[in-house]
Amino acid sequence: MFKSLNKQNLRILRDINPNIIHTLWIHLTAKGKRNLKSMFIVCNKARIYIHKTAEINVKEGSFMLFNRGWVRKDPFRSLLIMREHSKLNITGKVTLCSGAKISVNENAELTIGRSTFNSSVSLYCYQKIEIGDDCLIGENSIIRDSNGHEIIGNTTPEKEPIKIGNRVWIGVNTIILKGITIGDGAIIAAGSVINRDIPPGCLAGGVPAKVIKEKIEWIF
16 A cells, blocks of 8 residues: 555655554545545644544645654654544645644534645634645645624624635734735734734734735745
């Protein structure tokens, strides 16, 4: 069976500290599309709850490194919760560092492209969150597409999808709220609260965030 592993995935397994029990458990028991060339790899120790109706789909040639530590045997655990009929789609090579929290609620769908998430990032998906390719998400950032609770007399939806484009750099301690679209190539300054759409190729920051500079570029 392991002869079908390609050279790149063999190098990944050699260089990290995989939690073999959790990795095999996901591949053998969770619903969805995966194989030994499209892997969901749990690193170090993690806490995982996946409902029997939830799906983890990894696109051919892609992988997810979940809870990758800064050092071997990193003491900080990540948490993955997938409720009834939820979906997690991995469409690129994704690294999610230690201390992360991913919660995909009932009937919700989280899609992540080729991107890197630094330590202690939190993703709370109640409806739909899409994250594109070549994104860099700073540590302690929070992305959530719901208020979490209904407000009496509030006429706005409790849940609205979030879409983050390609090559987006999100600084540390950023909060991205429901219903937001962040355009390709945008940069979000550290400590920002995003409660409105950010156009492509802009630097935005503040509480709440506003566009600071246009026509910018950054190097990954």
